[in-house]
Amino acid sequence: MLELASLSKKYRDGSQTVVAVAVERLTVKAGEQVALTGPSGSGKTTLLHLISGLLTPTSGEIKFDNIAVSAMPETWRDAWRAKHVGYVFQKLNLLAGLSVLDNLLVAMSFAGAVPKPDRRSWGKQLLAQVGLADRLNSLPHQLSTGEQQRVAIARAVANKPRLILADEPTASLDQANANKAMALLQQLAQESGSILLVATHDREIMSLLPRIIPLRQPEGQVTSYAADDCLA
Numbered sequence: 001m002l003e004l005a006s007l008s009k010k011y012r013d014g015s016q017t018v019v020a021v022a023v024e025r026l027t028v029k030a031g032e033q034v035a036l037t038g039p040s041g042s043g044k045t046t047l048l049h050l051i052s053g054l055l056t057p058t059s060g061e062i063k064f065d066n067i068a069v070s071a072m073p074e075t076w077r078d079a080w081r082a083k084h085v086g087y088v089f090q091k092l093n094l095l096a097g098l099s100v101l102d103n104l105l106v107a108m109s110f111a112g113a114v115p116k117p118d119r120r121s122w123g124k125q126l127l128a129q130v131g132l133a134d135r136l137n138s139l140p141h142q143l144s145t146g147e148q149q150r151v152a153i154a155r156a157v158a159n160k161p162r163l164i165l166a167d168e169p170t171a172s173l174d175q176a177n178a179n180k181a182m183a184l185l186q187q188l189a190q191e192s193g194s195i196l197l198v199a200t201h202d203r204e205i206m207s208l209l210p211r212i213i214p215l216r217q218p219e220g221q222v223t224s225y226a227a228d229d230c231l232a
């Protein structure tokens with residue numbers, strides 16, 4: 001179970017403070033599949049970064065299965081993330097010098113969730129599921145943006161994570177491939193009882209997810225430099 005309480009993230013931008021996220025309380029149960037929606041700038045990416053432990057909150061707490069992720073030292077958070085979180089980044093973040101299959105194998109080697117002898121065949125299986133069986137040895141730049149997005153999706157689920165976070169995972173895909181990618185994310189999340197959180201603007205994608213959480217732009221998002229620490 002994922003639990004957020006009194007969570008805020010503020011950024012300093014020159015002489016201003018930007019309240020990127022302000023969530024009073026949010027609970028997502030194991031196995032839930034959720035769309036995180038909201039206008040550009042409403043904090044979707046920042047919230048996913050906070051939940052994954054890539055960012056730390058300005059205030060409040062994030063707990064996953066009763067472990068306070070937000071309170072962990074950075075090295076613990078990195079290890080926790082490698083083991084439990086699959087992340088489809090908005091900017092994909094594929095390793096440019098490695099082949100498609102090696103991108104998955106490296107992710108698997110960090111987490112150790114899949115036994116070593118099984119990794120290559122599991123990676124190939126996932127890449128086949130996203131329609132890339134014939135591109136295993138290509139480098140990311142040799143693929144189209146949509147194909148790279150499918151690699152990022154396969155990589156995110158390679159460790160069978162308990163928490164799958166996907167930031168606009170179908171943004172570069174046509175409808176057929178978007179549906180395929182979502183089917184893979186949803187199927188793997190369901191098989192492993194994982195939470196799936198998908199940040200999206202796409203109504204078709206929202207309609208595939210049983211729960212929708214709208215994020216509003218925090219009130220008074222841009223405040224003066226001297227703003228106090230109250231949540232918006």
Ligand SMILES: Nc1ncnc2c1ncn2[C@@H]1O[C@H](COP(=O)(O)OP(=O)(O)OP(=O)(O)O)[C@@H](O)[C@H]1O
Pocket residue numbers: 011012013018019020021038039040041042043044045046047
């Ligand atoms: N490093 C930063 N420094 C200052 N402000 C930031 C920083 N990162 C994000 N913000 C601000 O925080 C707010 C939330 O940004 P975020 O990227 O989380 O929104 P989003 O909902 O994911 O947007 P989009 O749908 O356009 O991707 C925005 O107002 C943004 O300008």
